[in-house]
Amino acid sequence: MLSVYEGFFSGGARIVHSDVVLGLREGGQHHRVLSMHAEVHREATRQRMENDTCYRRLTAAGIPVTALGRTFEGGVPATAFTGEELADTARAMAEADVILSLKEQPLALLNQAGLPRRPIVVGLHRSDPENQSLDELLTGIADGKVAAAVCCAESTRAAYEAAGVPGELLHVIPNGVDLIRFRPDAARRLSVRAELGLPETAPVVVFAARYDGMKNVPLFLRAAAEWLAREPEGHVLMCGAGMSEENASLLADVREAGVQDVGRLHMLGVRRDMEALYAASDVVALTSAWGEAAPLCLIEGMMCGAIPVTTDVGDSASIVAGHGLVTPFDPRLIAAAWSEAASARAELGPTLAASRERFSRTRMIASYAALLDRVSGRTTPRSHAGA
Known part of the structure; x- marks a missing residue:
């Protein structure tokens, strides 16, 4: 599996997605992560990939994380990519059976012509598709690249279906957390x-x-x-x-x-x-x-x-x-x-x-694993994925 991030910066979607990747890795799947940006400046904060908690957790678990080396300075993300960036992306995609896109923004990269065709599963974490990269999502669907979309809430499913995403592609998997870590203490x-x-x-x-x-x-x-x-x-x-x-x-x-x-x-x-x-x-x-x-x-x-x-x-x-x-x-x-x-x-x-x-992490990760098995057409070995 290859997960593609827009970048590493503070936010719930990155925390959930990274925890899913860690849980699937614990269950026996092989994962790597590609980040479009190595540094992001937003919310009045400059955030370098290497300083991010999610990056540190992923690399500490042995999951390879690489970046195209871009810096995002706010505004509208770029949609043009260099030949070197596309070659790096193609090599990463070629090794994967399924691509996980953290939200819609990485589809600006994954929709580029000439990249290996792999089924893409998009994680949707908002209820306002009009403020996200909806056009890129619809383009990926029309081109047959997007095989499924995971909605973290019923409001997400309803909003994206109303925005034109076919209902059969939308799968609701509610967010979960590590109950060992998050407990009264x-x-x-x-x-x-x-x-x-x-x-x-x-x-x-x-x-x-x-x-x-x-x-x-x-x-x-x-x-x-x-x-x-x-x-x-x-x-x-x-x-x-x-x-x-x-x-x-x-x-x-x-x-x-x-x-x-x-x-x-x-x-x-x-x-x-x-x-x-x-x-x-x-x-x-x-x-x-x-x-x-x-x-x-x-x-x-x-x-x-x-x-x-x-x-x-x-x-x-x-x-x-x-x-x-x-x-x-x-x-x-x-x-x-x-x-x-x-x-x-x-x-x-x-x-x-x-x-x-x-609100268990175990429930969430098991649901992701089952969906990825269906999309890839394979059965992957899994062990207990944690609380």
Whole structure:
């Protein structure tokens, strides 16, 4: 199998896809990864491939990762490729039985003429195809190159079918996480709170997102201003690409939102210990306005014992049903929901624990393996793929 990435940078889709590749590798399949870009500048953050957590996990597991060497500086991705880049891609594709494309963007490369024909399975991780490389996806389908598309949510399937993708190509495989890594952990909770100077009993809200318009950061900050004013002991954690004091746009958003006690608003940037941050938190928040499908932060946070509070976008409402709260796009109501969720954490703990199998990585990887077997026409040996 060959997976093709647009690049290595912080984001849920890359985390899920990389975990799938690792799980399939654990199950006996041979994988390698090709990245179109070796360095990406986005969300006010310059992200080099070698520094990325997903890259490090893949290479540590013995999965070869190479790049075409490009640098993405934002804007519209290039669609023209050099002869050397196409030759490198052709050699990588020739060794594979099936190509996995992480989202639609790599199809700009894979649709190029003259490359080896291999069935392509595209991972779809959004519910707004109009803002993705939909034309490239439809071109790959019309040319017979795209054999299947994996939708991480029902909202994804519905949106892409409405956009013209044949329904028979769309397969829903909900996101899952490593239940061994993502779990309630009292020691992690205390450790992170000590590191950040958070009192043991303080209510804590975590917002794990990149600095992007779809994440609706201004709405989150207005809700944070309301909540911090009503919860004098509360703290808010923000993490992800661009969620740091080095991002001047974020600092302007903080001022515009009217956050009074910025000492209780912790802008942590990209973290590699998300399981610990979630375990240290009481609420995991999402305020996205569009584009979400099955937000990984909600699942990871829930599995660590944080109560999810989200706007109704993508499959978010169904993911948190019975486990958390869904809010309108109103900062006062969002702040009130955070307080309600923090107070209900002990009460909802058993419900979260009972739902863990539904969000299992094992289930997700087994479903991917079965689909890839069908697409390739082969049966690959597999062992247990982890929790």
